[in-house]
Amino acid sequence: MDYKKAGIILKKDSAKAREVSDELMAWFSRRSIETEIDTITPDMDILVILGGDGTLLHVAEEASQCHVPVVGVNLGNLGFLTEVSVDEKFHALEKILAGSVLIENRMMLKTRLTSEGRPGGWRYALNDVVISKGAIDRLVRICTWVDDEYLNTYKADGLIFSTPTGSTAYNLSAGGPIVHPELAVIMVTPICPFMLESRPVLLPDTVHLNTRLAGPAADVKVIVDGHLAWNMDETDSLELALSEKPLRLICSPQNSYFDILRRKLNWGGTANNS
Numbered sequence: 001m002d003y004k005k006a007g008i009i010l011k012k013d014s015a016k017a018r019e020v021s022d023e024l025m026a027w028f029s030r031r032s033i034e035t036e037i038d039t040i041t042p043d044m045d046i047l048v049i050l051g052g053d054g055t056l057l058h059v060a061e062e063a064s065q066c067h068v069p070v071v072g073v074n075l076g077n078l079g080f081l082t083e084v085s086v087d088e089k090f091h092a093l094e095k096i097l098a099g100s101v102l103i104e105n106r107m108m109l110k111t112r113l114t115s116e117g118r119p120g121g122w123r124y125a126l127n128d129v130v131i132s133k134g135a136i137d138r139l140v141r142i143c144t145w146v147d148d149e150y151l152n153t154y155k156a157d158g159l160i161f162s163t164p165t166g167s168t169a170y171n172l173s174a175g176g177p178i179v180h181p182e183l184a185v186i187m188v189t190p191i192c193p194f195m196l197e198s199r200p201v202l203l204p205d206t207v208h209l210n211t212r213l214a215g216p217a218a219d220v221k222v223i224v225d226g227h228l229a230w231n232m233d234e235t236d237s238l239e240l241a242l243s244e245k246p247l248r249l250i251c252s253p254q255n256s257y258f259d260i261l262r263r264k265l266n267w268g269g270t271a272n273n274s
Helices: 017-027 053-065 086-097 257-264
Strands: 005-010 034-037 046-051 070-076 103-106 110-114 123-125 129-130 138-146 151-158 160-163 183-190 201-204 207-215 220-224 227-232 237-243 247-250
Touching: 005 017, 005 053, 017 034, 017 086, 017 103, 053 070, 053 123, 053 247, 070 207, 110 129, 110 138, 110 227, 123 220, 129 237, 138 227, 151 160, 151 183, 227 257
Parallel strands: 005 034, 005 046, 046 070, 070 247
Antiparallel strands: 103 247, 110 123, 110 237, 129 160, 129 220, 138 151, 138 207, 160 183, 183 201, 207 237, 220 227
16 A cells, blocks of 8 residues: 555644654655645545544544545553554554555444434544433433344443444443444443343344333433443434444554453463463
């Protein structure tokens, strides 16, 4: 592939990100590759994220819609999404430009809220879409349908719809399973359910989900990849399905998925001494 234009996204208010960005701009310039900072356009050949997983999540929606391949350079500890360390950045970029790295198509979810009979615009999530109650003691009741077939009414603090990529995020904290990113599934995980029988459910990525609140509830919000998207009440419905456009995530040539999984979750043992 002939790389002509690169984008660089900086972690907000990070002096380190600015320093690394200057180094990358000089590196790309020596290779006659144009660079732009904190901008995403469809004509970019690569997008370099300088920060952590949160920085990458912040731009995943726009990057997926523009179909731009993304590589994450982590400025701290390696993340699940930002797999390349600062020290590895030039080595990784050389391999990327040489075409000797894997680009994974990470599934995205699309979701929209219908309020007063009018559907809103679609929002896109790499990790998860969360229905969350506010800081009140009362649980919320959430009715969910799968392809127009009734699934369950959850009585819980909320509900998480997660991709395999997001399985190691809020889903994992709520007791959901770790799912390999190559599996084509959507997870539905209740948050602190009232009944222990309310368990996480794995669904094929071909389904269309629809969710409503079963009765009045105060301060219920819909969170898309950690950012508030809408306030929700009992007259609204939330639709969710697989997005047509995945995020093109460039994998680190140095760190495998299981390497990062063991490191982030503090799993012990080695291949020779488990």
